Amino acid sequence: MLIHGTGDAFTNMAIDEALLISGKPTLRLYRWKPSAISIGYFQSMEEEVNLEECTRQGIDVVRRITGGGAVYHDERGEITYSLVCPQQMVPVRILDSYRLICTSLAGGLGVLGIEAHHAGINDIVVNGKKISGSAQTRRYGNVLQHGTILISVDVKKMFSLLKVGPEKISDKGIASAEERVTSIEREVGSVDERELMEALLRGFQDVMGLSFHEGALDTKEREMAEEVRKKYVSREWNFKR
Amino acid sequence: MYPENGILKGEMKVAGGKLIKCRMTVRTGIIVNIKLSGDFFMHPEEKIDELEEKLAGCPLDEKHLRNICSPFFEGVELIGATPEDFIAVMLKAHRRDN
Numbered sequence: 001m002l003i004h005g006t007g008d009a010f011t012n013m014a015i016d017e018a019l020l021i022s023g024k025p026t027l028r029l030y031r032w033k034p035s036a037i038s039i040g041y042f043q044s045m046e047e048e049v050n051l052e053e054c055t056r057q058g059i060d061v062v063r064r065i066t067g068g069g070a071v072y073h074d075e076r077g078e079i080t081y082s083l084v085c086p087q088q089m090v091p092v093r094i095l096d097s098y099r100l101i102c103t104s105l106a107g108g109l110g111v112l113g114i115e116a117h118h119a120g121i122n123d124i125v126v127n128g129k130k131i132s133g134s135a136q137t138r139r140y141g142n143v144l145q146h147g148t149i150l151i152s153v154d155v156k157k158m159f160s161l162l163k164v165g166p167e168k169i170s171d172k173g174i175a176s177a178e179e180r181v182t183s184i185e186r187e188v189g190s191v192d193e194r195e196l197m198e199a200l201l202r203g204f205q206d207v208m209g210l211s212f213h214e215g216a217l218d219t220k221e222r223e224m225a226e227e228v229r230k231k232y233v234s235r236e237w238n239f240k241r
Numbered sequence: 242m243y244p245e246n247g248i249l250k251g252e253m254k255v256a257g258g259k260l261i262k263c264r265m266t267v268r269t270g271i272i273v274n275i276k277l278s279g280d281f282f283m284h285p286e287e288k289i290d291e292l293e294e295k296l297a298g299c300p301l302d303e304k305h306l307r308n309i310c311s312p313f314f315e316g317v318e319l320i321g322a323t324p325e326d327f328i329a330v331m332l333k334a335h336r337r338d339n
Contacts, residue, residue: 040280042277042278042279042280042281042286043278043279044264044278047262047278065286066282067280067281067282067283067320068280068282069259069260069280070280094282094284094318094320095320121259121320122282136282137284138284138285241278
């Protein structure tokens with residue numbers, strides 16, 4: 001099934017968790033409104049996020065159920081994907097499943113003329129520059145992998161909201177964090193959202209043999225999302241570490 | 242000698258991997274409480290709380306940390322870091338050489 005749409009940070013994370021619980025094979029493509037920062041399960045909100053600046057700019061903050069790093073989800077400059085399926089549909093080894101799903105996404109970007117490939121654990125790069133990062137969790141016999149795909153990038157804004165230390169980039173040998181990222185627009189210019197969505201679907205079809213039809217959350221998934229949204233709104237969850 | 246009381250912080254970037262941070266309260270060389278954070282992956286995720294609970298009360302030296310960490314990490318899958326990295330970041334905090 002394919003779902004797309006726009007939601008706030010708490011709803012977006014709640015829908016991904018509801019889909020993970022449900023386990024129905026689903027590809028979800030979505031945006032964040034208002035723009036938001038999501039942090040990884042193990043990250044400290046205070047250490048990663050410039051909260052004062054987020055409040056000033058009207059940026060929501062939320063903790064994910066997946067590990068990995070902090071991500072700035074710009075309302076216009078970014079699209080997020082999430083893929084949910086039973087574990088049997090992906091390799092047992094988590095690293096192998098990152099490779100498979102990221103290769104599918106890279107294949108989709110290839111349809112747009114962007115030469116992208118999976119790199120490291122959970123990144124997709126173009127000429128060594130990161131265009132997408134992903135995070136995965138496994139529960140209830142199902143897999144959720146979600147991640148960001150940069151459409152345009154305002155690095156200055158991104159780093160005004162995140163606390164990026166020099167250690168984070170040290171071993172990649174790149175002096176400036178700005179040099180580490182690229183975006184769809186930077187690579188091939190403006191791309192229509194529908195075109196991007198179809199390209200990504202094509203990537204999943206070519207690499208994983210998956211085909212999707214448009215759909216929506218069922219009643220149970222919607223109720224579950226409403227229930228787990230309470231967690232994502234709570235200070236207890238977002239500031240737990 | 243290194244101070245044995247207070248709040249200690251450690252941080253390290255795993256070569257080719259992720260960032261691990263630790264923040265702990267130490268009294269007379271024993272961990273009172275500890276928070277481990279970073280952009281690594283651990284499955285199942287909530288096991289991190291169990292590790293932090295086990296580390297509370299542990300003397301802050303390599304042998305005791307290893308006695309807790311080695312069996313713990315047999316039961317979880319770590320990606321982007323190794324069990325040794327977790328021990329190293331705690332010892333790094335202890336040495337205050339961040």
